[in-house]
Amino acid sequence: MSEVILQASNLVKTYTQAAGRFGFATSQIKALDDVSIALKAGTTLAVVGESGSGKSTLARCLLQLQPFDSGKVLFQGQDLAKLHGDDLRSMRKHLQMVFQDPFASLNPRMKIGEIVGEGLLIHGLGSKAEQQEKVHRMLQRVGLEVADTQKYPHQFSGGQRQRIGIARALVLEPKVVVCDEPVSALDVSVQAQILLLLKDLQREMNLSYVFISHDLRVVRHIADEIVVMNKGKIVEHGAVADVYNAPQQTYTQQLLSAIPGRKAA
C-alpha cells in the first residue's frame, strides 16, 4: 500500500451566473459538491464524467489555481492553502498541470523553447546549458523537434500544441501532474507514444497522475483507480478493472456502453 501524496477533502465550489440581457435569471452552479479524492504516490487516478460535471474545476482547485468555498487539499500532508510566497512557489515545482485548452494556456508571444524552459528558469534548476538540454530532450520525447524551440504557438497544429503543454509540465520532473484531457487532440499513434511516456516517467520518478479524460479506452490503459463524476459529485470510485467489469451506477454503465464504434463493431 503506497502513501497518499495528494488528498482533497470535502471540496465545495459554487459559481454564480449573473442574469443578462436575454432575461434569463441568475443561477447558482455547484461545480464541486463535497468532493474528496486521495491520490497514491506512483499511481494514476482517472477522473471521468459528463461534460460540465466539474472535472476541470477539481483540477484547478487541487493545484490552488482557483479558490474554493470550503474543504482542503493536502500535498504530502501539508495544507496548500496555508502556504504563501516562496513556500508556495517552491511547492509549485512539484505540482504541475497540463491544461485542457492548449492554445489558451500558451503565451502567444513566447517561443516554444521559452515556454517549455520557463519553469526551469523560474525555479533555477540547473545551468543554462543543462536547462536547454532538458528542454530539447523533452520536446523530442513528445515527438517534436529541437528546431521547434524557435517557433511560436500559432505555428503548430492542435495536437502539437497539446504536446508542448505536456512537455512544459514534465520537464520540471514534478511529483504530481494533473492532466486535463492531455491526449484528446492526438492521433492514436502519438497518443500511444505519450501514454507510454507518462508510464515510463511514472516508473522512473515515481510520478503520480490525476488524469482527466473522456476517452474510456485511454483511461483503461493508463489508470489504476477511477472516480466518476456527475453534476459536481463523485458517484463511483474504485480500481479501474472493477469499475469497468462491474459498474455499480447507472451513469457509469451508460458511459461504458456509449463508447463510440461499439455499435458498428
Place this chain on the structure above:
Amino acid sequence: MTEILNITNLTITPKSAPNRLLVNNVSLTLSAGKTTCIVGESGSGKSLTALSIMGLLSSQLQAQGSIKFQGNEITKLDNKALQSIRGAKIGMIFQEPMTSLNPVLTVGYQIGETLTAHLGLKGAALKEKISALLTQVGIPVERANSYPDELSGGQRQRVMIAMSIACEPLLLIADEPTTALDVTVQAQILQLLDALKTRMNMAMLFITHDFGVVADIADDVIVMFRGEIVETGTKQQILSKPKHPYTKALLACVPDAEGKKQLKPIDYAWLKEDKAAA
C-alpha cells in the same frame, strides 16, 4: 449526387519557406448528404485544409490550387463575399473553441449575432431560436448569459456547434468537434449532426482522431499523412481493408476498451520498408 465542394491540387506552404509543403497537392470532393471523415497524423495538414476552405489561413501561409463551392471558385473571392458564405452556407466548428469565440461577449450574444446577420432574426424570435439551439446541444438555456471562460471545455465546444448549425449550412466543416465531450454527450451531438445531415441534405467534412466516431458517422474516409492524402475510400474499405501502410499502421494503434491490447506507436522505420515493398 450533387457535388458541393471540389478541391483540386491544394498546396499550402509558409510564405517564408515555400519549399515546406504543409499541404501537398490535395484533391477531394464533398457531396450533399454525405459525411466525409479526415483522419491522419497530428500535423499532417487536416486543419489547414479545412481553414483554407473558409479562406481563414494565417497570413504567414500561402495556398495554391482551386476550391469550388457549388461550382464557383472561392479562392479569389474578397473578404466581404466570403463572409456572406461563411456562417450562412458553410458552417465551421474550429478545433480550439477559444480561438474563435470572443471572450468579452456572452455566448448567447454570439449565437444571436450569426442569426441576426444571416437570418434577420430579432427580439422574441431570436431569443427563442437561441434557446432552441442551446437545448439541442444540451446546455441549459440560462447559460446564454455566460462568457466563454465561464463555461467548461465541452460546453464551449457545444456553443461552437450551436453557432455552426444555426443557419443550417449546406456544408459543415467540423474540426475535432467532440474531443472535449464525454461519450454520452458525444453520442447526442453525433446524432444531432447526423439528423441535420439527413434532413437538410448537408455535406459534412469531419476531422477526427477517433476511429470509433468514424465507424459511427462516416460515409467516406480520407487518410492524410505528412501533408498528403495517402488513401481514400468508403468507411468499410478503410476500416476493414486498408491498403496504404500508414493506414494499416494507424489502425493498429487504436486502443481497445478492455485494456488488453498493448499500447504501441507506429514504427516509422518499418513503415518505410513496407512502403518500398508495396
